[in-house]
Amino acid sequence: MSYTCFDVEIADGVAHVKMNRPEKRNAMIAAFWEELPRIVRDIDENSKARVIVLSSTGPVFSAGIDVGMFQDIGGAKDKNAPQYGASFYIDVKRLQASLSSLENCRIPVLTAIQGGCYGGGVDLITACDMRYGTADSFITIYEINVGMTADVGTFPRILNHMPEGIVRELAYTGRKMGAEECKSRGLFNEVYADHETMMSAVMDMAREIASKPPLAVYGCKRAITYSRDHSTADALDNIAIWNMSMLIPSEMMEAMMAGKQKRAGNFKDLPPVETKKA
Amino acid sequence: MSYTCFDVEIADGVAHVKMNRPEKRNAMIAAFWEELPRIVRDIDENSKARVIVLSSTGPVFSAGIDVGMFQDIGGAKDKNAPQYGASFYIDVKRLQASLSSLENCRIPVLTAIQGGCYGGGVDLITACDMRYGTADSFITIYEINVGMTADVGTFPRILNHMPEGIVRELAYTGRKMGAEECKSRGLFNEVYADHETMMSAVMDMAREIASKPPLAVYGCKRAITYSRDHSTADALDNIAIWNMSMLIPSEMMEAMMAGKQKRAGNFKDLPPVETKKA
Amino acid sequence: MSYTCFDVEIADGVAHVKMNRPEKRNAMIAAFWEELPRIVRDIDENSKARVIVLSSTGPVFSAGIDVGMFQDIGGAKDKNAPQYGASFYIDVKRLQASLSSLENCRIPVLTAIQGGCYGGGVDLITACDMRYGTADSFITIYEINVGMTADVGTFPRILNHMPEGIVRELAYTGRKMGAEECKSRGLFNEVYADHETMMSAVMDMAREIASKPPLAVYGCKRAITYSRDHSTADALDNIAIWNMSMLIPSEMMEAMMAGKQKRAGNFKDLPPVETKKA
Amino acid sequence: MSYTCFDVEIADGVAHVKMNRPEKRNAMIAAFWEELPRIVRDIDENSKARVIVLSSTGPVFSAGIDVGMFQDIGGAKDKNAPQYGASFYIDVKRLQASLSSLENCRIPVLTAIQGGCYGGGVDLITACDMRYGTADSFITIYEINVGMTADVGTFPRILNHMPEGIVRELAYTGRKMGAEECKSRGLFNEVYADHETMMSAVMDMAREIASKPPLAVYGCKRAITYSRDHSTADALDNIAIWNMSMLIPSEMMEAMMAGKQKRAGNFKDLPPVETKKA
């Protein structure tokens, strides 16, 4: 399958999803928002891979939402039109759902960031599981510079990655925050000298995760997301119930044997979702 | 369009969705679960009607989930199979989403119940906005009689319709609760002598709601659902923000004028969702 | 002190707050919204009474928000004006805060309803502790008839008074619900033959509540409001902590002695708030 | 085993727990609070019965907390003593935990109320699953009459049984509410002519519940309690996860066969908790 904004390669259980419009600074045009969840669901629901790596090329990781899209959102130029608000709501919810597909799929999504990551690009990376950057990468909650309040997911998620006071400074000033500061503040897990080094390390990590038992990885992803949004008591109870049926003796046995024998484990893929539809 | 389990008629802004397998006691077979959300979304997202009425014919409103489906859920007979739990989860979430389409759509759903409403049928009616019944109708949280705990939505929703102690008795005993008790306990809004009287009254009410400004009706549906699941403080704040853009002077003016002139108002439909997709 | 929209009389520990514009159907004009919280706070914070009774006279208990106010809300006719939304938000929050003063004060507020109670009037009575009506009284969530979604507090609160399905029907149709139905559905505590009978009964009850230990009554009001918006576990913990300092041996002793001796207890008023300001 | 405040009889899967101090109006003395959770846990954790019926005899179902206990709570007469608050907190939490054992055990608890139910007795019955009363029974949130705010569980739970306005009236006035009003307001499920009729009906119902599959009944109890305290979305997800391992094919098969053959099903008891301790 081919896409306007992405190239997708799958190997060794890892789906590498690359933004492919570096000459357009990988701006998030209408096709971007529509293709991203379609790609993620195709990989996840058909169990085509066990991990996703989201990367980009060129001087800009992502220029953020394409300015041309503003004219479409809300579907009416006149905010007094009866349908303006209801149309706007539909549109923004769809944009949010596009990025939330990264959080809601069953498999981890690693993202590798080079160069600038602007506005909507920050929404994008905060919805991924982990973030890695090159030494020259930076992020900016750019919306303030174009008179907007970020609305596709930055604030609901970034507070889990960085202290509140840092988030506020970035949001009010729109200033750039470089890779090292992104790492020391919690947003990035690691910083690499250049793009090649980063991609090599991130792909290695992705392959390693793909070698782990997929059901257990899925359980971790779900438990972390759940814990983030619930009280300690609720999260403890939830994981106890989950594991009533999700601790799989045969998978555990295989994991332990493989560990002892220093070989890769042979684990079942997650069950596909698509084929189960009536 | 034609469906296996439903007939759909649209007139006067009201979509009448009728379960059409009375000879099979309107059991909820696989096609039922797949068609229901498709129908609801088609009506809602294409703004084909402003209200939905869900009804049935025959001696049984709904026999609940079809027993044959149990064999499919989870996709494996062996609960020790690694994928059993994950498959089961996919399946139940899909069933839940099917009924939640009634709650999540933007327009009210009235349901008119005759005869028996069993098990999954109770899940179905609790996800509707309002419930009306004939004098000989009854409900039963039947699952306990087949060794199950109701799981497609009864308990999360029915506690908003009836006192907790009544719900517990129904759940533990699986006993039938007749129409009058359903009304006095809060589950039914009204009881009618027979099916014809009920359908006449419910369709009248549906047409009346369809004559109201759709944006305001949508706002009410959303605010009630939101209020049910949030604190008073959160709900107050939420409706204030919603109305920042959802109080439409032209619609208000038309509503007032129509009221004064004792004529039907001329209001805009909700904006379609489908055509806005990229 | 004199007010445009209210008469206030205090006797026997009961502040009787009467809407005094029956000829204007007690429409909620700008002065209404400003005076109500001022009156409530004056009574509560200066410990002038231990209970408030809110009543009205004339054929209409309350006609709801005065139509003239719509022109002011948002402070700009053009919804495209940069400040429209922010101004609207300020205005609606102020209206909400006006009614919430009834819920947030430390003493119970009983309301006695005769005739029609429209729109904003429903917001008003749902923010009171208890509601009583005459046989000919009725309520209507009237907003839908003027193209609005009720926004000053109806939905966040009324779901605690009536089953969800009834609320939805009232909201979507704007129909009148008579006193007896208000009682059987939970909104009204009692229905009386006429205004005089109602006022006599409600004032008697108010005086009885005023004879109870004010700190214990305050504790009940707070615990009920808190319980409504929190989980059972949180509410149990909260009341345990509250009573660490709020069970007063001298008040309990006096209550028991007074009970035995069949005389009125001699209890301390709540401490005034005003005089404690720096 | 013998207890100071209770007689316990187990037959047909039903544990009948009777308060046995009618001559003392079944006042809740220190032994009451200690014995109740011990009895409930013994029955539940050792799987001695599948349902509990809590009843009483004499003119008073429960006189509420024994006045003598007030002197002990907090363990110090001087509220200025450093340890007063911390001791009081320990004591009230223990009282709360005593009653919460009824809610937290895995099996349903039905309670049959005759005569007066005062103060702490209301805390007691609201923690049960269902409430049934004789025609001459009544309840009173009596605490206000002795200068207290109810603190062992009335408010956190009773709002799920009755409309908020009724609860407030009962709490502020301390008035008695008779059996028929208890039923029409939601607190009681049914009212019976006299004690014998009630006990016969309640024991019949208890035996019927005991004949249902215990795991499914347990699932219902848990799901209802969970749903009461969580949002619809959370409750839907939780029951889906629970049923991943709690739908038991063999139990379902037996339930359906027994139903067809009009015989009692042969179901497994819940697994005992005690014997599992390390």
Place this chain on the structure above:
Amino acid sequence: MSYTCFDVEIADGVAHVKMNRPEKRNAMIAAFWEELPRIVRDIDENSKARVIVLSSTGPVFSAGIDVGMFQDIGGAKDKNAPQYGASFYIDVKRLQASLSSLENCRIPVLTAIQGGCYGGGVDLITACDMRYGTADSFITIYEINVGMTADVGTFPRILNHMPEGIVRELAYTGRKMGAEECKSRGLFNEVYADHETMMSAVMDMAREIASKPPLAVYGCKRAITYSRDHSTADALDNIAIWNMSMLIPSEMMEAMMAGKQKRAGNFKDLPPVETKKA
């Protein structure tokens, strides 16, 4: 206007609020708690500035709550006095509300800290949007050293600024934490060599924020505060609704043009609140 504890200067859209009692170590006396919210509201509600900078001079940024105030809180020496608890509650809620004015106002509050910041001073700075310190500044959750549990806001807020384990150590030991550790742990955004350097940098940043579109900055402040206290799903929905009316085409256009033309944008102030009062 002149104040006992503060000097206020407004220039370039920035209100500089300086604690002016260095010789008293800027102890938070009664006047402090009363003046602070009055100043903040005056600036915010009358739209006098777009950013607040809170600073101090002398060897101690803030000595915390003045010891003399303890005698007043609760208004009675005898904790057995019936009104003690209720009075104490009023007093502490007022202190909390004083500091919460910094969080609840619509504009960002930056604070610049030199020297020691003790006890109540930590409550103060955690309620600000961002914190900056000199190299010799430090904080201490000092309350433990005077036998108290911090109660005006430290714990509810500081957990959003620092890992839980660090907060616990500071709370239990009352030790000082120096500026560099404050920065590396997340509490401070930046550390400067001396007071002059800090003030210059902080005022520069404040002026830059004041040059951004005020509605968008307000939207960010609100969205971050909201996101902190709500689930991801709730926060995503909330910002979508907010932006239905808060994305202002004219402001966005001006922001983009100003950016292109490398000039300051010409944006509307927030609408004043005061003048809207009835």
Place this chain on the structure above:
Amino acid sequence: MSYTCFDVEIADGVAHVKMNRPEKRNAMIAAFWEELPRIVRDIDENSKARVIVLSSTGPVFSAGIDVGMFQDIGGAKDKNAPQYGASFYIDVKRLQASLSSLENCRIPVLTAIQGGCYGGGVDLITACDMRYGTADSFITIYEINVGMTADVGTFPRILNHMPEGIVRELAYTGRKMGAEECKSRGLFNEVYADHETMMSAVMDMAREIASKPPLAVYGCKRAITYSRDHSTADALDNIAIWNMSMLIPSEMMEAMMAGKQKRAGNFKDLPPVETKKA
């Protein structure tokens, strides 16, 4: 008293709880899970100490849950057995409760970590108040390597100690994270050169905390735990209510006098829980 898995020494108000099976890598066998809460409750409820230090010896701080226990959990090898899920749930809840005793007791728990901390060991340390490590210590969320999703408490708690992206990486890869990274990411408060240096520093800090007023320390522990799981508004209100009875003038006076006189304060122990049982 003597234990299989622990040595307990109490001196200077500090209970030193040492894992004593270094030759078995301090694996968490059945006795471990049963003894830990018994020890913690004995110390806390009998007020035997004011602080707990949890440490270990040997090359491995904790090898995590003993593999032998897996066979017991759920009490049946056949996951199709009707009781499997219910038994598993009982077992996991008991394991969770064992570790939660550290969080729920009234006194701080410091833990000092040397060498490797694996799987269940991470659950253990995240339930403590503060974590300190030797330079050669490391942690690993090891469960993924044996085909499991961590279920005894890692995810519900560790997100309060470290940024979400780091947690996800550790969970999915099972990699080791060394002491310095543990510190810079927030999990460890401090890193020491070797075991002796660490124990000396941690015991010093424990003794210092033990010298503080126990009621105030208890208040801090409770307020921090409460704040972590509730909104800012709820947490502010809760601490205000707590301190109504928990600010103790005599303790505050003694704390201030002791501070002035540079001597240890003489504070009351927490009231014992055990002796209060009926």
